[in-house]
Amino acid sequence: MIHSLLSKLDSKVGLEKASAHCDVPCGIYDPSTALISALTVVRMVDLIEDLESNTADKAGVANKMIRCVAQKEEHAEDVKHEVRIIWGDFLKEAAAQEAHDLTHRIMLKASACRQGVNRDDAVELVELVNEFAELFWKAKGVETTRAVCPYEPKLETVYPVL
Amino acid sequence: MAFQIVRVAGQSMEPKYRSGDYLLVWTLKRLFKPKAGDAILFKHARHGLMVKLVESRGADGRYAVRGLHPLSSETRTLGLIPEDDVIGKVALCFRGKPKRPLR
Numbered sequence: 001m002i003h004s005l006l007s008k009l010d011s012k013v014g015l016e017k018a019s020a021h022c023d024v025p026c027g028i029y030d031p032s033t034a035l036i037s038a039l040t041v042v043r044m045v046d047l048i049e050d051l052e053s054n055t056a057d058k059a060g061v062a063n064k065m066i067r068c069v070a071q072k073e074e075h076a077e078d079v080k081h082e083v084r085i086i087w088g089d090f091l092k093e094a095a096a097q098e099a100h101d102l103t104h105r106i107m108l109k110a111s112a113c114r115q116g117v118n119r120d121d122a123v124e125l126v127e128l129v130n131e132f133a134e135l136f137w138k139a140k141g142v143e144t145t146r147a148v149c150p151y152e153p154k155l156e157t158v159y160p161v162l
Numbered sequence: 163m164a165f166q167i168v169r170v171a172g173q174s175m176e177p178k179y180r181s182g183d184y185l186l187v188w189t190l191k192r193l194f195k196p197k198a199g200d201a202i203l204f205k206h207a208r209h210g211l212m213v214k215l216v217e218s219r220g221a222d223g224r225y226a227v228r229g230l231h232p233l234s235s236e237t238r239t240l241g242l243i244p245e246d247d248v249i250g251k252v253a254l255c256f257r258g259k260p261k262r263p264l265r
Contacts, residue, residue: 002184003184003259004258006167006256007258010169010184015167015169016166016168016169016211017170017171017210018168018169018171018185018211018213019172019206019211019212019213020172020174020175020213020229
């Protein structure tokens, strides 16, 4: 109750933020988590579209549908989270500027993937995260290659050449 | 003003204060001396406004602070906090319901 009042006040006047950051400069950044999440979104869309509706096991279908949608939601949000961390915490100056538009497009596309069940959106999300991964590895001075991931949905994915 | 309200950002004070909680902070410093275990709001040269726990108070009036979370930054990285940079002591915490909104 008080929290929601304060939250409204905060959105109106903008209360100051007290940082309680972990602040451990662990230096572990890797776009692979975001890529796997984006691929998962495609896979969930495929599974949702493949669901057999003409079956007596209506509860079973509903159950699977809900599980797939929940995973799609979660992984699309994970894409946003992971990309935001790399963009905000790792990329600096010119590289952050270069990634600015791409990061914003990933945010929009991941939200579109949460809102609907559209394979094109999901595939485009993978491609945007691929581009983001290339930008990230370039900033680290690491070469990349593209290969079809060896599991469904078998889409082209960016990998670092280590 | 005798108090200030701030929003917590970050995990270092979990589980006591979570990211998104609002804290009511008493700012009349003459009425209290932060002691070990108190949560204080202070101004940090590099990190801006921060909330941490007081670990100890040195003879020179500077505070050693730490977070609650194992990965929190502490005195080793933050340095000692001079008395003048302490803004106040956390009195109350308001927590909302955890949520993951659809958008």
